[in-house]
Amino acid sequence: MKAITRLICTAPPSCLLTRSYSLTPSSLIHDFTNFCFQRDLSKSMQAMDAMQRHGIRADSITYSELIKCCLARGAVREGKLVHKHIFSNRYNSETFLTNSLLGMYVKFNLLKEAQKLFDEMPERNVVSWTTMISAYSNAKLNDRALKLLILMLREGVKPNMFTYSSVLRACDGLSNLRQLHSSIMKYGLESDTFVRSALIDIYSKLGELQNALHVFHEMVTGDSVVWNSIIGAFAQHSDGDEALNIYKSMKREGFPTDQSTLTSVLRACTSLSLLELGLQIHVHVLKFNQDLILNNALLDMYCKCGSLEDANFIFSRMVEKDVISWSIMIAGLAQNGFSLEALNLFKSMKVFGPKPNYITILGVLFACSHAGLVNEGWYYFQSMKKLFGIDPGREHYGCIIDLLGRAGKLDDAVKLIHEMKCEPDAVTWRALLGACRVHRNLDLAIYSAKQILKLDPEDAGTYVLLSNIYANSQRWEDVAEVRKTMRGRGVRKEPGCSWIEVNKQIHAFILRDNSHPQIHEINRKLSQFIHTLIGVGYVPDTNFVLQDLEGEQRADSLQYHSEKLAIVFGIMSISREKTIRIWKNLRICGDCHAFAKLITKIENRHIVIRDPVRYHHFKDGVCSCGDYW
Template sequence: MISGFVRNCCFGDAVDLYYEMVETSVVRPDCYTFPVVLKACGALSDGRRLHCWVVKLGVVVDFFVASSLVHMYTRVGVVDGACKVFDEMGKRDLGSWNAMVSGYCQNGRAEEAMGVFEEMRLKGMKMDSFTITSILPVCAPLDDFWKGQLVHVYVIKEGWECNVFVCNALIIMYAKFGRLRQAREVFNQMVVRDLVSWNSLISAYEQNNDPVAAHAYFDEMKLNGFQPDVLTLVSLASVVAQSGDYRNSKSVHCFITRRNWITRGIFAGNAVMDMYAKLGNISYAKRVFEGMHDKDAISWNSLITGYTQNGLVNEAIELYDKMEGSEGVRPGQGTLVSVLPAYSHVGALQKGMKIHGRSIKVGLDMDIFVGTCLIDMYAKCGKLDNATSLFEQVPRRSTVPWNAMICGHGIHGFGEKALEFFEEMQKEGVKPDHVTFVSVLSACSHAGLVDQVDRCFHLMQEKYGIKPILRHYGCMVDSLGRSGRLDMAYKLIKNMPVKPDATIWGALLGACRIHGNVELGKLASERLFEVDSKNAGYYVLLSNIYANVGRWEEVDKVRSLANDRGLRKTPGWSSIELKNRVDIFYTGNQSHPQCEKIYKELEILLAKMKILGYLPDYSFVLQDVEEDEKQHILTSHSERLAIAFGIISTPPKTSIRIFKNLRVCGDCHNATKFISKITEREIIVRDSNRFHHFKDGDCSCGDYW
C-alpha cells in the first residue's frame, strides 16, 4: 500500500500510512519498508523520525536503507546529514555517489561536490550520465575550465558524446566560460537534438552578449520544426533588450501573452518586465508588474533594478518600502543588491545603514555581492572609513570588491590610494579585469596622475592582454583633456581602432569647456550631435563654452537648436539627509518651509566671504543679465541652498554632506571653500563626477576636477 501511494505521487498518504502502521499494528517496518517511505519524505522532521526508526530497528546497515537515507537528506537540503550517513556506509552504489554529488551541487557547495567526484574517480567508480550532468555545472562556480575539459574527455572516452542530456550540459558549461566556439562544436556534432539543446545554445550567445547570433539560432530552431517554450522566450526577451530592439519587444510580449504564460507563471512575467526595464520603457515594465497575479522576490527586484537603472531612484526606494510591507515576500540577496545603488545615488546614508543592519540580521553581510554593494554605498555616501572596514571583512578572491574600493577612492580624488589597492590586489593573486582598469584609469584621471594613466593603459594590454574598449579610451581622453593636453586627446581619438562614441566626444567637449577651447569644442560638439543628438547635456556644454567668451549669439543658436529638437536641460538639484529625511533643493528654490532663513543665512555668509577676499566669478552665469542679477543667480545655486540649510539645521562645527546631480560650478566650488573656513566645518559635496572634501578653506581635489 505504501509503495502504491508513492508510485502514484500520493506522498503524504504514504507517510501517514507508515505512521498508522507503526502506531496501530503489530507489524514492524523492515528493510523493505524504509526505502519506499523515505522516497515520500518532503519534510525534514519526517525524515529524521524515520532515521530514528532505522537506527532503533538496526537496519541502518542495510545497503538500500542507507542509500535511501542519503537521497532523503540531499532532497530536503540537509547535505551534512547525508554526508554522515554516506561516510558510515560499508558499501556504496553509484546511486549513493550521485546523490552526494547532486546534493552538494543543488545546495551551492561546489567544492565539496568536486571533492566527491574526485574521490569517485580515484576509487575507480564507473560514472554514468547522471554523474556527468551533475558535476559539469560545478566547474563554472569553481572557475575550473580545465576540469570541465577533463570531464568532456571522459565523455568521449565512454562514448556519451551522442547522449543528448550530456551534450546539453556540455553546451551550458562551455557557455558559462564564454567558450562559444566549443559550445557550438558540441551542438553541431549532436546526432539528436531536443528543445533544451536549442535553448541552451540560444542562451549561450545571449549570456555572452551576442544577440545577433542568438536571434539567428532562434530563427534556425523554428525552421527545424521546434516550437519555442517559455525558456526560449525568456532568452529571446533578453536578446531583444541587448539589441535595443523596441519593435520586437512588443512581439515577444504578445507571444507570451497569447499563451497566458504571464498569468500562469511568474518566470515569463519577470523576463518581460526585465526586458522593458532594460529598454528604458519603465512604464510598460510597471504595467506588466501590476498585471501579474503572483509575484516573487525576483519580480520586485527586477522592477526596483529597472527604476534604479533608469534614474528613478525615488520610485525604486518607494517600491522597496512597499515590498517590505507586503506579505509572503521577504527581501533577499537580489533585493538588497537592487536597492542599495538607489540609496548610493541620492546619498541616503541612514537608510543605507539600515539595509546594512538587515543584511547582518539575515546573514548576507558577508555575501560577496551584497558586501560589494554596501562598500559602494558607503564610499558614495562619503564614508570611506566604513567602506574600507567592510572591505577587510568580505571575501576578496574575486575582482568585484577590489573594483568597488578602487572606484570609491577614485571618486574621492585619492588616486594614489586607489593605485595602492590596485597593487595589493595583484599581490594577492587577483587578476584585474576590464572593469578594474576602468576604475584605475578613472581614479588616476580625477587625481591628475596623467603618467600613471598612461602606464596602466599599457599594462592592461601588455601584461594582462585586455583589449581596450571605449570606456578605457574615454578615461584616456578625459585624463589628457583635464590636464590641458587637448591636441594629444584629439590625436588619440583620431587614431583609435574603434569608432568613438558619445562618451569619447563628450569627454573632449568637457575638457574644452574647462580650458576654453572654443574651436575644438565646436568640432567635438558636431561629432557628438551626429552620434547622440538627443542628449541635452551636450548642447548645454557647448552653450557654456560660448557664454564664457561672451558669444551670446552663438549661445542663442545652440539653445534654439536644442529647443527645436524638443530637448530640455536636466534641472540641477542638491540633496541633504538630516534626521533620516532627505531634503532636495533646486536652483532658485523658493518653496522650502525654511526658505527665508536659508536665504538670510546665505546673505550673512556672502558678506563674511567678501571680507575674506571672495570675488564672484560671473563666467558661470550663463545668462546675459545685469551684474546684481548674476550675483543672485550664483547665490541661489542648489548646492548653496543645501549647505545653508545644513548650517541652520545642525549644531556648530558638525560636518555637512551634500549630493548634487550635476557637476559643481567653479564659483560654488570657490565659495564653499570660504564657507568651510568661516563656519569651521567640513563640507563634503558629491557631484556627478566625484567627491569634494572642503575643510579650512581648501578642497581635497586641489582645484583639479
C-alpha cells in the first residue's frame, strides 16, 4: 500500500505538523468521517483534499454531515469545494446527497448555482422539486415557483404537504389559488395541518376571508396551528369580532394558547379598542414575558387603547426592544397627546436604541404636527434622508403638510405638495382641506376639495367638510349645492357615533337616535350638566352646526352630539375612580371638546376620547392635546 501523508494537529491548534507513515484508505476515510461528525471543518477539508489526491471517496452520509458543517459556519467557499469533490471524475452522486447540496446553495441564497445543479440532476425526487419551489417562493419569485410546480406534475412527481405549503406562498392571484386548491384536494392533502394553514393564510392575504373560514370549517381541526391561522387571518384584517369569536371556540375545545394565538388576540383587542379584554389577555402573556413579538403586540394594544400608564410600564420592563418597540411607543405617545414625551423618547432611541426606520420617523413627524412644533418637524423631515437614510414617503409628506397647515402656513403647504417626489394622494389633500377649514381659507378649501374628489369621487368626508366651510361662511346656497351633488352621486354622510364599554357591554350612541333604553334619563342629565356648565362660562360653539338654523336651534342641535351622550352615560354608569373611555368614528368637534374639558373639572373625572386621528385625555379641565388638534 502506498504511503499517505497524514496531517496531525498539535498544540497550538492552529499549527499543523506533518508526519509520514503508512495508512490505508479505510483509515483515512475513518478519520475523515470522525472529523465531519465532530464538525471540525478545517480538519475535514484537509482530509478531503488528501482523499481527492488519491481518488478516495467517503459515503453520502459523511458528506452530508460535512455540508451541514459548511452551512453552520456560513462557509460558502468550502461548500463549493465539497460539491466539486463529490462530482469529480464524472462521479454520479446519490439523489439524497445532491439534494443536500441543493439545500446548501438555497440556504446560502445562491439560486443560480442551485438551479444549475437542479437542471443537471439525472433523477429528481419530491425533495428536489420542493427545495427549489420553496427557494423561489421565499425569494418572491412567484412565477418561477408556480412554473416549477407545473413541471413537477408533468414529470409525474407527486407533490407532498411541504411542496404545497411552499408554493401557496407564491400564489398572488385568486385563479391560481383555486387551481392549487383543486390540486391539493386531488392528492388528498387538504387535511394536512400545514397545507390547511397555508391555504387559510393565502386566502386571507387575498382578502378572501370567507373562503379561509370555509377551509377552516371543512373538517374537524385537531391542531392549534390551524386555529392560529384563522384567528390571525381575521385579526390582521381588522375583523376583531370574528377573531375573538373563533378564539373563544378554540378555548372551549380545549386547545392551548401559545405566543401566536395571544399575538392575534391582542391585535383583535387593539382593532376593537377592548382594553378590559386586553388586560385579561395580559395575564396569559406573563408566561411568555420574554417573547419580543408578543410584548410588541401588548405594547401596541395599550398605546392604541389609550392606556399610556400600562404602555410605559411594559416598555420600561422589556428586556429586548427592537425598532418596532421604540416606534410603537413613540407613535403611542404622540397619538395620545404627549408629543414632547414622544420626541424625548426619540432622542433616547438615537443614543440607546436601534436605527430608526420609516415608521419611527412617521411617529416623530406626527408628534410635531399635533403639537405645532413647526421648526422641529421641518428639521426632522429635511434631515431624515441624510441622518437615517430614509426617503420621505407620502405619509411623511402628509404629516408635514398637516403641520404647516395647522400652523397657518397654507402657502408653504401648497408649495410642498407641488414639490412632492411622489404623487399626492387623497389623504395629503385632506390634510390641507382640514387646515383650510380651521383658518377659513375658502378658495384654497374649494381647490383642495376638488383635488380629493378627482381621486375619490365618493369621499363623503370631503363633501361634509366643504359643506361645513360654506356653512361657517353663511353660504347656504353652496351648502345646498354640495348636498345636492352628494344625493346625485349616492354619497351619504356617515352619522356620528360614539360608543363606550360598561360592564363588558358596548353601548353605542348616534345623534338623534333614541333607541338606548336609558336615553330619556341621559338627555335629562345632559340638560342639567349644560345648564351647570353655562353657569361657569360654557358657551355652545355653533360653528360646528352644519344646518341653516338660528340661535337656540343651533345650540340645541349641538346638545345631542353622540360624544356628549356617551360622556353623560359614562358618568352615570362608571364609578368615579375609574376612567371613562369613549370611542368615536368621526373627529371630535370643538364644542364637544370644550364640553368634555369643563365636565371633568366640575365632576372631578378622567375622560379619554379616541377619534380616528388621536386620543384626547381630559382631566381637571384640560386636554392632553393642549387644544391643538
